[in-house]
Amino acid sequence: MVWGVLFFALLTLALGNLSSPKRLDVQVGDIAPRSVRAPRPVYNRILTDERRAAAAANVSPVYKRELAVLESAQQHVNWIFTEIRRVRGLTDVDAASRTQDLADRIRLSVLPPETYAALLTVDDALVDAAEAQALALLQTALGEDVYPRDVTRIKGGIESGAAPFTLDLGDPALTQFVRELVKSRIEANMVEDQEQTDWLMQRAAQEVPEVWWQPGELIIEADKPITQDQYEALVELGLVGQQASYFSWAGSALIALVVVGVMALSISRFRPELLERDSKLLLLGLIGFITLFLSLAMSLFSVQLGDGAAYLMPVALNAVLAAILLDSRVALLQSVIIAVLLGLFTTATDVGGVAVAVLGSVAGVYAVARVESRNDLYRAGLVVGIVNALAILALYLLESAPLLDWGVWRDVALGAINGLLVAILATGALPFFETLFGIVTPLKLLELSNPNHPLLKRLMVEAPGSYHHTILVANLCEAAAEAIGADPVLARVGAYYHDIGKIKRPAFFVENQFGGENPHDKLPPSLSAMIITSHVKEGVELAREAGLPQEIIDFIPEHHGTTLVSYFYYMASKSGQSEYVLEEDFRYEGPKPRRRETAICMLADGCEASVRAMRQKSHLSHDQIEQQVRKIINDRLQQGQLDNCDLTLKDLDTIAKVFVKVLSGVHHARIDYPGQQKQAANAGQSQGQEGGSPAPGEAEEAVKHGDLDQQRTGESGPRA
Structure with missing residues (x-):
């Protein structure tokens, strides 16, 4: 949190200074005291709006035909002739009244009374013909696209009777009536589609590109009047007005906050x-x-x-x-x-x-x-x-x-x-x-992998068995890390130093005893367990004294995690004071592996020791090695030792396959030459005669390969 606040403040200060140049005390119309170029792209809103408004204004309206215009006109004509027939049927009313009644209903003021009187006296057939020709004339006039500009032309054609607006009624009064009736219903059937027109205008405006001042482009020129759009650009850049500077710093702070937040989430x-x-x-x-x-x-x-x-x-x-x-x-x-x-x-x-x-x-x-x-x-x-x-x-x-x-x-x-x-x-x-x-960089790791490093030289001289074990574990770690996409260099170099604490008491670890006296034979199990587990703490101390990076030091405690020193715990449990035996006293302090590389080292350490112990008893087949490797990995998984690292089950399967391949190459079967077979048989017979209790000096191997059942039956443990 403290570092986040510090980085936020520093970044805000840096960005704020970049975004807040020297301001000008000017208004629209003032003479510019100096020229100003755009330090970054600046949007010209006024010029953009002007160009977009001009583009929208140039869009022609979109029209659509309104079919209801013709239908309404035809319905009106039908109604008029219905009224004419009704009034013609009023024979009990005098002619003058009927004429006036018809004129009031039709309401064509341009027609003289004689025309209305003629409508009441002509034959029915002529009235039917007049209705039919009126409807046909409407169909001719409004059956095509009629824009507002066409209405006057069409009415003129109907008035003159020019083609295609000719009539054939034979009665001048009736002909005049039909023409005036049709003319009264002529209007534009092409009406403006406001929605489509607005959409086209909007699209035309949107197609006009935004106008920007590009970086380095002159916004205002010295000794020239400042226009409205130039003034707005200066405001946006924070060059005028008191608030402009505040906005600039607020924007810088907001960007700095976003940057720090994104980095924190990503990390x-x-x-x-x-x-x-x-x-x-x-x-x-x-x-x-x-x-x-x-x-x-x-x-x-x-x-x-x-x-x-x-x-x-x-x-x-x-x-x-x-x-x-x-x-x-x-x-x-x-x-x-x-x-x-x-x-x-x-x-x-x-x-x-x-x-x-x-x-x-x-x-x-x-x-x-x-x-x-x-x-x-x-x-x-x-x-x-x-x-x-x-x-x-x-x-x-x-x-x-x-x-x-x-x-x-x-x-x-x-x-x-x-x-x-x-x-x-x-x-x-x-x-x-x-x-x-x-x-720790790859370059630093390569320096630490040098066999002439003081700690590695001490391990090689003072604990050669542990050194040999370390080399094999390092090979396993590098191959497995390469296979699952972890850091192979870190895995190898960390493995070089994982057992560095055994330098303090090399003789207490079976791989360094070489068949000599086992000091654990004279110690109680609790003390032996304490000596075995102390190599972790002593290794950390040696690593820190040598100035090893923390990433390498982590391999020392994490390659054991919180596993149990099972052999000595079992031996203590068999003693007469088993009720005072606490499992916690026989466990490594941990922590459990927190990185994939340290987890690989834990698995490689156990698998190498276990397979090596089995190899000393007899030749191993590929299937036997694979069975033992998967047993060790499954045990560590079931014990929860891999809970804190991000190894997947697929990764563990890949690691197992790599371990089996490498260990099969190291512990491949060899030909027994004549004479050696007899020596091996005699050795086996001698071993069977020795019998006895398990060798406590081999506790570390027992812990690593988990071969506790064999030791419980009284078999002699494996030696390095």
Whole structure:
């Protein structure tokens, strides 16, 4: 939490200073005291709105035919002629009244009274013909698309009787009535589709691209009036008004909060152990800030190099250092965040620069996945430089830039130089960080694997049996770690030192007795168990005195976990004071393995000792070795020794197969030459005559291979 607050404050301070340039005391219409260029992309809202409004206004309305117009007109004509027939049937009413009644219902004021009178006196057949021609005339007029602009033309055609609006009634009064009736119902049947029109207008407005001031583009020019859109751009940049500065700092703080939060969540997901060590968090933050400030220093060359300055920013340095010292996934995420921050807060970095930085970081992470010498750092820098150069060239090809332009190849060269710069900086910084923070890197592990290391030399001289066992365990660990995707170098080097505590009392461990006197024969089981388990604590002390990294020290207690020293516990339980025997007094203190590599070491340690003990009794077949290996692994799993590491059942199956393959190669069957068979038979007979109780000096082997049943029956335990 403390480191999170500190990183948040530092990042807010850095981003706030980048985003808060010197402000201007101006208003719209004032003369600009100096020219201002956009430090980053700035949205021009006013000009964008103007262009979009113009585009929307240019959209022609969309019309759709309204069928109800014709239907309504036809229904009206039918109703009119129905009324005419009804009034014609009122024979008991005088003609003048009927004429007036008909005029009131039809309401065509342009018609004279004589026309209404004629409607009452003509033949019924002529009335039917008039109705039919009126409907036909409506069908002709409104059966096609009629826009508002067409209404006057159609009415004029009906009035003049021009084709196709001709009538054949023979009675001028009736003809005039039909024309006026039809004209009264002519209106546009093509009405505006407001919803579709609005959608087209909206789409036309959206298709107008946003107007932005690009980084480096002139927003206001000295001694020129400031327009409304220019003023809004200055406000957005925090260059005018008191609140603008506050908003800028608030935005910087919010971005810093998001960055710190994302990093914290990612670390807790991928490498939760980093949260437990302040030094690791400090190292991660230090690498990030150094990379950020070096990149900002490179951005100062933007005046001379233009956009090419972005390609010199060594963002991949963070990826390379953090991947080697901490974790590749966390390193890649932090590099992406740094690239994005540079794109947001510096004028020298655009989208292309961010893309090149991200691709270079990805290349750097994968290039240092297996670092075995300092020269590998330069190989990683070469990979970063090549990826940068190719990415820059690809960006120019996407823009159809002329390849003969010297600026293109200048930027490509800058990308390649970036890789060389990353290699030089990483080579110089790596030893410093290793020493200052005590970090175990592959390079450091290779140094610790040197057989001339003082502790390994002591182990080889003072406890040669344990040393031989250590070499075999290391081979098993490396092969298994390689198979499941763990760190094979860490697994091998950790295995070299896992039994380093046996230097203190080598004779108390069966692999160093070589058939001599067993000191455990004269000790009570509780004291023997204490001596056996103390090699863990003594090993940790020796490792710390020698300055071994904590990652290596963890192998010493975790390769035993909290397992039981079963042989001495069994012997103590058989004694007369078994009621005072506590199982806790015969267990290792732990902790249980917390990493895959230490868990592999636990399994390899048990399997190697167990199979070696069985091999001394008789030749072993491949099936026997596999059965014993899987028994040991299953025992550790059932005891809960693997609960704190992230090994899956699939991983355990893979580990078992690798162990069997390696152990089968070490303990393969050999030919018994003549004479040796007889010696072996005599040895076996002699052993059977000895009988007796199990050798307590072989307790460590009994613990490792779990062969307690054989010892209970009185067989002599295996010797190294």
